Amino acid sequence: MLKIQNLQAGVEGREILKGIDLEVNAGEVHAIMGPNGSGKSTLSSVIAGKEEYEVSGGQILFEGEDIDELAAEERAHKGIFLSFQYPVEIPGVSVTNFMRTAINETRKARGLEEMPANEMLKKIREKSELLEIDRNFLSRSLNEGFSGGEKKRNEIFQMAMLEPKLAILDETDSGLDIDALRIVSNGVNKLRSKDNAVIVITHYQRLLDYIVPDFVHVLLDGKIVKSGTAELAHELEEKGYDWIKQEKVSN
Amino acid sequence: MELKDKLVSSFPAIGDGADTRSTLHRIRIEAMKQFEYKGFPSKKEEEWKYTSLNALLKSDYSLFPEGKNKLDLEDVKRYFIHDIDSYRLTFVDGRYDEELSDMAHEGFDISLMSTAIENPEYREVIERYFNKTVNAKDSLTSLNTAFLKEGVFVRIPKGKLIGKPIQILHFSTGNGEALMLQPRNLIVVSENAQVQFIERHQSLSDHEVLTNSVTEIFAEKRAVVDYYKIQNDKLKASLIDNTYISQEGESNVSVHTFSFGGKLTRNNLNFYHRGERIESTLKGVTILGEKQHVDHHTLVNHAFPNCESHQDYKGIYADRSTGVFNGKVIVEREAQKTNAFQQNNNILLDDRATVNTKPQLEIFADDVKCSHGCTIGQLDDEALFYLRSRGIPTKEAKALMMYAFANNVLESVRIPEVKVRINKLIAKKLGVDMGFDGE
Numbered sequence: 001m002l003k004i005q006n007l008q009a010g011v012e013g014r015e016i017l018k019g020i021d022l023e024v025n026a027g028e029v030h031a032i033m034g035p036n037g038s039g040k041s042t043l044s045s046v047i048a049g050k051e052e053y054e055v056s057g058g059q060i061l062f063e064g065e066d067i068d069e070l071a072a073e074e075r076a077h078k079g080i081f082l083s084f085q086y087p088v089e090i091p092g093v094s095v096t097n098f099m100r101t102a103i104n105e106t107r108k109a110r111g112l113e114e115m116p117a118n119e120m121l122k123k124i125r126e127k128s129e130l131l132e133i134d135r136n137f138l139s140r141s142l143n144e145g146f147s148g149g150e151k152k153r154n155e156i157f158q159m160a161m162l163e164p165k166l167a168i169l170d171e172t173d174s175g176l177d178i179d180a181l182r183i184v185s186n187g188v189n190k191l192r193s194k195d196n197a198v199i200v201i202t203h204y205q206r207l208l209d210y211i212v213p214d215f216v217h218v219l220l221d222g223k224i225v226k227s228g229t230a231e232l233a234h235e236l237e238e239k240g241y242d243w244i245k246q247e248k249v250s251n
Numbered sequence: 252m253e254l255k256d257k258l259v260s261s262f263p264a265i266g267d268g269a270d271t272r273s274t275l276h277r278i279r280i281e282a283m284k285q286f287e288y289k290g291f292p293s294k295k296e297e298e299w300k301y302t303s304l305n306a307l308l309k310s311d312y313s314l315f316p317e318g319k320n321k322l323d324l325e326d327v328k329r330y331f332i333h334d335i336d337s338y339r340l341t342f343v344d345g346r347y348d349e350e351l352s353d354m355a356h357e358g359f360d361i362s363l364m365s366t367a368i369e370n371p372e373y374r375e376v377i378e379r380y381f382n383k384t385v386n387a388k389d390s391l392t393s394l395n396t397a398f399l400k401e402g403v404f405v406r407i408p409k410g411k412l413i414g415k416p417i418q419i420l421h422f423s424t425g426n427g428e429a430l431m432l433q434p435r436n437l438i439v440v441s442e443n444a445q446v447q448f449i450e451r452h453q454s455l456s457d458h459e460v461l462t463n464s465v466t467e468i469f470a471e472k473r474a475v476v477d478y479y480k481i482q483n484d485k486l487k488a489s490l491i492d493n494t495y496i497s498q499e500g501e502s503n504v505s506v507h508t509f510s511f512g513g514k515l516t517r518n519n520l521n522f523y524h525r526g527e528r529i530e531s532t533l534k535g536v537t538i539l540g541e542k543q544h545v546d547h548h549t550l551v552n553h554a555f556p557n558c559e560s561h562q563d564y565k566g567i568y569a570d571r572s573t574g575v576f577n578g579k580v581i582v583e584r585e586a587q588k589t590n591a592f593q594q595n596n597n598i599l600l601d602d603r604a605t606v607n608t609k610p611q612l613e614i615f616a617d618d619v620k621c622s623h624g625c626t627i628g629q630l631d632d633e634a635l636f637y638l639r640s641r642g643i644p645t646k647e648a649k650a651l652m653m654y655a656f657a658n659n660v661l662e663s664v665r666i667p668e669v670k671v672r673i674n675k676l677i678a679k680k681l682g683v684d685m686g687f688d689g690e
Contacts, residue, residue: 048640052632076642088637092655098641101651106642141655158641 001026001197002047002166006058009046016042018222019058024166027194031208031233032201034219035241040201041085043219044170048082049075062166076102077109079165083155083172090142095154096124098142099161106162127160131187148175156187163191168199173207185210205237218244254308254431255290259283261314262397275368275399278382282396289390301575301607302517302546307489310459312431314398316344320424322455324351330453331418335668337449338417340403344424345432347401351420359411364402364435376406380439384467384495384523392493395433395465402435407444407474416447416666421464423488425456436466440474447477447666454488465493470502472526477505479669483512483676486541493519500526500555507664508535509673510545511680521550524586527557535564536657536673538680539572539604546575553586553616562593565657567681568604576625579611586616593623598630598656650683 007020016039024030034040046053047060049072059066067075090098104114115123128138131153143151152172159167169188173181188198188211200211208216208230216232217224218241226232226244236244252260262283291308292299322343331339338361341351347363354361360373367373368381385392403419423430432452440446454460470476482490490513496504508518522531537545551560566574576595597606610623630652638648654677664670 050636071645072636072639073642073644073648076640082640084637084640088631088634090634090637090652090655092658093651098638098651101647102638102641102643105644105647109642109644162641 001063003061004047004058005061007043007046007055007060008057009042009053009055011042011053015056016222017046020222020224022217022224024197024199026165026197028215029192029198029200029211029213031213031216032199032219032224033203033205033216033233033236035203038219039222040219041170044082044168044199044201047168048072048080073105074109076162077106081159081162081164081167083152083159083167083169085171085174087143087151087155089144089146091144093142095138095140095142095157099124099158102158103161123161127157130160130190131157132183133157149177149180152176152184153180153187156184160187160191163196165196166199167191167196168201170201171203172200173202173204181207181210205233208233220245254310254312257312258314258394258398259287263315263400274378275381279397279399282382282387282393285387285393286390286397289388289393292390298548298577301573302515302544304515307459307461307515310429310461312429312459312461313426314431316426316428316430320344320426322348322351322422322424327351327420327422327453327455330420330422330451332416332449332666332668332672335416335666337415339420340417341420341422342401342434343422344426344430345401345421345434359408359413360404360406361417362404364404364437365400367404367437368399373404376439377437380467380469381437382467384469384497384521385465385493386495386521389493389519391463391491392465395435395463395493398433399435400433402437404437405446406439407441407446409441410443411441412444413446416449419448419450421452421462423454423456423460423462425454425458425460427458429459430461432460432462432464434462434464436464438466438468438476440468440470440476442472442474444471445475447479449479449481449666449669451481452484452488452490454485457485457487460484460488461491462489463491463493466495468494468496468504470496470498470504472499473501474499475503477665478507479664479666480506480508480518481673481676482508482510482516482545485512486514486543488513489515491517491519494521496522496531498522498524498526498529498531501528502526503530505532505534505663507660508547509676510535510537510539511676513543513545515544517546517548519548521552522560523552524554524558527555529555529558531558531560532663533560533562533564534660534663536660536677537564537566537568537574538653538657538677539567539574540569540680541572542570543572544574546577548575548577548579550579551581551591553580553582553589553591555585556587556589558586559590560592562595563660564595565660566595566597566606567600567653567657568597568606569600571601571603573604574606576606576608577611578609578623580613580621580623582612582614582616582619582621584615587618589616589619589621591619591621595625596656597625597627598653599627600629647683650678650681653681654678
């Protein structure tokens with residue numbers, strides 16, 4: 001589904017990603033772990049199409065197509081979803097209105113009719129129940145005055161509504177208490193299927209107890225330096241990243 | 252001939268059958284003298300520093316258009332808020348059009364200014380209220396007073412709640428020439444009475460139109476008045492709107508100004524407090540493009556204790572459009588416990604668009620809460636990316652953000668159909684087709 005080859009990218013002339021290779025297939029969950037500043041958020045932003053990042057080498061193939069030239073919205077239309085580390089507050093746009101606009105614009109781009117209002121309502125009800133979201137919440141302005149946990153739950157709610165093929169969860173666990181973490185993970189797990197894939201970006205192993213990855217990759221200084229199974233996450237939790245750095249140096 | 256000279260020599264008060272001994276006649280003579288003395292305001296005056304009338308004064312306006320063009324309701328219906336039950340007063344080229352109007356009413360006065368000034372029955376009320384709120388030194392107001400001819404006269408008796416909004420529509424057909432129109436409205440809302448107005452000036456031709464309108468509103472004790480101004484005129488139409496509001500104790504008056512069109516629009520909105528526990532609300536959404544210009548000049552004069560005023564103006568400026576917000580708040584020494592809030596936020600979509608925003612607070616009382624804030628910025632890229640990453644294309648995402656930016660001004664609109672109409676106008680002005688539903 002996603003194939004990243006020797007990706008090099010940066011911002012304002014500063015190279016952050018220094019040759020990433022990653023392949024994610026349908027049905028898989030990949031975790032990308034790494035210390036601060038290793039390039040995790042840059043990688044997710046580049047995949048989602050944030051324009052201030054410049055790709056200087058390599059390529060990103062999504063379902064076989066090079067997406068370098070595609071705008072963020074076009075990538076969304078193809079089924080790429082990014083759950084933001086810091087969701088933006090947009091006063092005056094209700095969660096419901098936002099979701100309706102996003103879904104219908106996506107459908108329009110795919111040559112489909114607008115979703116009928118009753119179907120939309122039903123879907124909103126189902127998905128908000130899945131994320132244990134209160135109805136009042138849906139008429140509030142998007143992310144405005146939301147707690148950290150509410151913002152993250154709202155991100156996964158959006159994911160549930162948009163049903164992406166590839167979801168990238170950027171530090172979705174940060175700022176979550178244990179209950180919110182359970183709700184969010186439960187939501188993600190229910191959305192997993194053999195047809196979609198998830199990339200979980202995180203500092204900590206904690207989230208991976210709930211969303212169990214098939215593969216774990218360690219990102220250090222803009223490169224994936226080690227890949228393994230869920231076991232690797234536990235190892236990192238125990239030993240930190242230093243041993244990998246040393247391993248890398250000694251190699 | 253210069254416009255000023257043309258106006259002075261056309262002054263209608265003498266020889267038009269007016270009763271030369273009446274108070275009204277004296278007021279008009281005085282007003283004419285004032286205009287003759289001061290002339291049109293120029294950029295040298297502080298209050299007109301950013302708005303020049305020069306270009307408008309060059310046209311050879313017809314001051315008293317002969318006859319009026321016939322309009323079909325079907326053709327102009329779209330300029331009304333037509334999906335609500337309302338009273339309609341329609342003027343075409345300055346003259347009342349009965350066929351386009353619907354004034355059937357009872358229990359209060361809704362009539363024409365021409366009737367009110369000619370009918371002895373109204374002499375007392377005219378003498379008591381007419382021209383009593385205005386700034387007599389303002390030359391444009393004086394000019395309007397001197398040329399007093401037509402407009403709307405509304406008087407709501409004590410305790411009467413008017414269930415339907417009153418729509419005031421001014422059409423200009425041009426009739427093949429440039430037009431100058433000077434409507435004059437007088438609205439008296441007695442104790443405990445309530446009423447809503449919707450006002451619009453609409454040119455139907457490609458000729459220049461200059462409207463110099465004056466509206467006086469008297470809100471007596473505990474009266475509630477909502478006034479909505481929809482300004483979405485053609486690119487050759489200009490409007491100078493002078494609105495004067497006098498409020499007595501515990502009254503509540505709101506004015507919303509939606510400025511989306513026209514060539515040059517100047518809104519002089521003045522609130523004077525004459526009692527305690529008054530609430531005044533002044534809100535506006537301005538969305539301009541091309542070379543359009545809108546100037547909002549507001550004044551709230553807090554003269555009594557325990558009153559509140561809320562001002563919130565949002566502006567979005569594209570292309571070479573220009574905007575002005577000048578918000579003056581005076582809190583007199585007696586006006587303790589005043590709450591006065593003022594906010595003006597602007598988004599510039601283009602390097603060539605400009606806004607001049609100036610809060611002007613003159614506070615002479617010491618126990619007051621006054622705040623003001625103004626911002627000029629661009630759309631937030633981070634927020635834009637967020638919306639786009641959810642599949643909303645750039646254009647629609649920008650529109651959604653701009654809509655959101657202007658939205659809190661709409662929250663205080665109390666007529667749902669007006670809110671829907673404004674939503675549609677905003678979407679149209681922003682060039683998108685989206686299901687804004689006023690949530």
